[in-house]
Amino acid sequence: MSISWGAIGQFLARRLLTSVVVLLGVLVVAFAIIQLVPGDPVRLALGTRYTPEAYDALRAASGLDRPLWEQFFGYVAGAATGDLGVSFRNGQPVTVLLLERLPATVSLAFAGIVIALIISVPAGIYSALREGRASDAIVRLASQFGVSIPDFWLGLLLIGLFSTILGWLPPSGYTSFTEDPLQWARRVALPALTVGLVAGAIMTRYIRSAVLEVASSGYVRTARSKGLAPAVITIRHIVRGALVPVLTIAGIQLATILGGVIVVEVVFAWPGLGRLVYDSVSARDYPMIQGAVLLIAAMFLLVNLLVDLLYAFVDPRIRLS
Numbered sequence: 001m002s003i004s005w006g007a008i009g010q011f012l013a014r015r016l017l018t019s020v021v022v023l024l025g026v027l028v029v030a031f032a033i034i035q036l037v038p039g040d041p042v043r044l045a046l047g048t049r050y051t052p053e054a055y056d057a058l059r060a061a062s063g064l065d066r067p068l069w070e071q072f073f074g075y076v077a078g079a080a081t082g083d084l085g086v087s088f089r090n091g092q093p094v095t096v097l098l099l100e101r102l103p104a105t106v107s108l109a110f111a112g113i114v115i116a117l118i119i120s121v122p123a124g125i126y127s128a129l130r131e132g133r134a135s136d137a138i139v140r141l142a143s144q145f146g147v148s149i150p151d152f153w154l155g156l157l158l159i160g161l162f163s164t165i166l167g168w169l170p171p172s173g174y175t176s177f178t179e180d181p182l183q184w185a186r187r188v189a190l191p192a193l194t195v196g197l198v199a200g201a202i203m204t205r206y207i208r209s210a211v212l213e214v215a216s217s218g219y220v221r222t223a224r225s226k227g228l229a230p231a232v233i234t235i236r237h238i239v240r241g242a243l244v245p246v247l248t249i250a251g252i253q254l255a256t257i258l259g260g261v262i263v264v265e266v267v268f269a270w271p272g273l274g275r276l277v278y279d280s281v282s283a284r285d286y287p288m289i290q291g292a293v294l295l296i297a298a299m300f301l302l303v304n305l306l307v308d309l310l311y312a313f314v315d316p317r318i319r320l321s
Contacts, residue, residue, distance in 0.1 A: 008309075015308070019301045026297040027079065027290070031072050034286050058088075079294065085287035089280070094291035097276070102295075104174055105272035108195070108265075109257040111188050115196025116203055116253060121246070123200075124207025125239065131212060139204065146201020155194040155267040162190060172269035191268040195261050199253040203246075210245035214238050244311055251307035258303065259296040 059065050066074070078085065084094035127139035163171035169190055175183040214220060215238050223233050262274035269275075273292060280288040 011309075012305075015305050019298075019305075022301060023294065023297055024076070026294060027076060028072075030290050030293045031075065034289060035068065075290070084291035084294070087280075087288045088285045089283050089288070094287050097288065098273070098291055098295050101271060101273050101276045103176065104270060105258060105265075105274070107177055107184065108188060108191055108261075108270060108272060109254060111192035112195035112199060112257050113250065113254045115192055116199035117250065119196065119200035120203035120207055124204045125211050125234070127204070128208045128211035128215065129234065140208070143201045143204040143208075146197055147205070149198070150263075151194055151198050151261065152263045152267050154197060155191070155264055158190050158194060159267075172267075174269070174271050191264050191270050194264050194268075195257050199257065203249050203253060206249040207242065207246055210242040211238055214241035217241065247307050247310055251303050255300045255303040258299045 056065075075085065082095055084098070086092065087094055087097060090097075123139050123143070127136045130136045159171045162169045170187055171190070173187050175187050177184040220233060220237050220241075223237050259273070262278050264270070265272045265274040266278055273296065277289065277292045279285075280292065
């Protein structure tokens with residue numbers, strides 16, 4: 001199908017405006033919740049280095065001595081220019097720390113979603129086309145087990161099998177893809193398999209339901225009545241018709257992993273956003289928590305935008321307008 005650049009531009013302009021409003025709402029909620037958390041972040045950040053002079057200096061430098069409304073509008077103004085404040089824990093800019101952790105999370109997310117798609121797409125289609133048979137029951141049982149199993153326990157099982165018993169893969173650590181692709185692949189394998197198996201189990205159930213719904217539609221029955229080969233019906237009509245719900249659930253799972261699978265990153269010592277959020281919450285590093293929440297919300301919006309654009313390409317009935 002052909003999509004005009006004008007329609008794409010109008011769609012992007014509307015979504016950009018909506019995204020700005022959503023991010024502003026996220027800022028308001030995050031700022032309000034953090035203010036309700038008990039404890040003094042400045043006192044905690046200083047630790048054994050606490051003195052009244054150091055306390056007053058850090059409180060003034062972080063802007064916590066100003067009224068709440070002034071703190072909020074100052075933070076919004078800084079966020080609009082990319083300034084998310086300074087971390088209480090190490091005194092570095094929040095933006096710099098987030099960008100340092102982002103590649104690890106992005107690489108884990110894309111490796112995990114690839115594994116999830118490799119598992120869920122054939123399993124979901126296979127199960128739906130054999131509805132009511134023993135093979136369908138096995139796939140549904142396996143997917144239910146995958147949905148129910150805690151990801152930290154699955155990660156520990158994989159470490160025990162592939163690292164402790166077989167010795168094939170390292171149990172933890174991170175190497176950048178640009179630094180050493182082979183070492184990156186070896187180190188990302190176990191955390192990506194952990195998140196991929198869980199996401200794949202969730203996606204299998206949705207894909208099965210989508211394929212069953214499309215298989216019972218009128219145009220598929222018409223194709224069968226014309227005597228088309230089962231393989232042609234499956235690929236050209238059923239699978240293509242189920243692409244939209246598949247894109248939806250894949251986008252949700254990708255955005256979830258990008259948001260930081262905290263437990264998995266902690267288990268595998270993976271230096272991503274999830275681990276950063278965990279450490280920041282433990283230390284009550286308010287600027288880092290606010291910055292991470294804002295970045296995660298922005299990634300969710302970006303993934304949703306890309307999924308909506310793909311809808312119009314895979315289904316001619318959908319219009320961006």
